[in-house]
Amino acid sequence: MRTETAPSGNPLTRVLGALIVATVVLFLANLLTTGDKASATGWVLYVVGAVVTMAIYFFFASKPIWQVTTREVVYMAIGAALYGVLSWATNVIQLPSVSLVALRPAVVIPVFFGFVFGPVVGFFSGAVGNILGDALTGWGVYPVWDLGNGLMGLIPGLALAFTDRERAARIVLYLVGAILALFTVLALAFPGVEHPWMGQTMGQWWPFLLVLLVLVVVGYFVLRNVGRRPSLSAGVVWGALGVIVGMAFASIADIWVNGYSVATALLGEFVPAAGGNLFMIVILMPIVLAAWESARARTGR
């Protein structure tokens, strides 16, 4: 049973400490090593990330959503194992794909677990599940992308902190819509930026981003107003925000990890990674949520 208690200890000191240590290490690495140097814009993005982290802490730290009971422990394990197995399985069997989008249907798992069981379950499912999936296919360990996948599950879990969830979902819809519109315009404005591995140019991406924007907005209103399922529409927009934040974190971190330019990280890497995952969330999240609500009603849990 959940209890209304704040997290124990003083996590603020730990969050601040981790941020300070990370900043010092990054600054020294940037100063002392011979590789590519992070630009001023890269550092601005770093500061924005730190401010967002602190804002999340101040808004949500006292909420009961961080509680970890037996239920959360087991769901964390199930979520991580499911994400790992489904990531591996979709590599093994032949699944549909199109030239621009790398389809990873398994991303629905951390997002769904975060939205339904809370941010800790979502984060663990994403981060540990990604490690398991990568280990099963011989990819190795990439901490930045593991954390990015964790955030993809954590953000939807923040929805549980709001009492007026419909209003919160509407605000998140505006936020997601604005970000997608911004990146559609950026893809049109900088059509020559390339994906660092696949070589696709951003000029190819703006129609897909526009379709995603329409899918998210139309999906939200159809599920909420026509289907009368506000929880499903909330799941879609919170899941979309989770994908955007998680993939943005991993892509921006690659400015330091792989020495990418800000344009390559934000347009070349973030847009394809987030685009494919967003597409999966918009289609699969309502289906999985509806199935879960139906199963829960049937079993009385």
Add this chain to the structure above:
Amino acid sequence: MLVNWNYKERNTLVQRLDPRARVIFILCAILAIILTWDLRLLVLWLAFSLLVLRLARLTWAEMRRFWLIVLPIVLFLVTLTALTGRGGEEVYQERHLIWQGSWELFGRRFAPGLSLEQLIFAISQFTRMMSMAALSLLIPFTIHPAQYGITFKGLGLSDKFAVATDLAFRFVPTLGRDFATVLDAQRARGYEVERLGGGLVQQVRHLAPLIIPITIGAILGAEDIIDAMDLRAFGTHPKRTWVTQLVYRRRDYALIAAGVVVVMATIVLRSLGIIRFWVPWEWLTLGGGL
């Protein structure tokens, strides 16, 4: 019912080492491999990884299923990298062509080229992925499932996160089995995963019959595990005890130290430019290129 990893108790050099020391060393080794693009070093890493599998006395029959799944994925990715030349821009700038293909397919002309750098990059990528896969294999095949929890606890996780990681590792083979069962059951109903028709949205929606049963089934089945843990008063006492106790010995400290030294040495040598992408230029004459 839970399915276990294919673990067997063996009195080998690898299994006599503390599992925490093994996990730390494997993580250090994977980090060192990720930081390396020098094929000569990567070949050494692959030889070392295979030697460790040999020292752990793992047989081909035991590992066959894992490799039959991993090898096609690795080969597909490596071939794609070799033919497209993508992925290596960060490690090499120049290209020396050694082969130029040209053929017509469906009225369109394709002219894929292979440079020496592309070829070496692809071989390096193959060696890296195989080394990391071999090292990852050691965790499920040489650590007793009952020691996962105490191992992760010993690596610094809190009790609850250590138990969650322990359970996640244990659920993987069970859910893998469930996935295969669901796939077979849906195929028996006429579901053809290899031939999903329709538009992109329709194709993605067709994945639901695979994802829904395994996800909802796993969540509903988890209730029994939660009840069993609650009945055993899991988490009620602030200080948890573990049945197994792990004690570091001198050889475990030596293994951890070796792992840390390998990573530090790789970082330093890479920073000094000593470890970098290596190209055997004499291959150019063999290929008849420039």
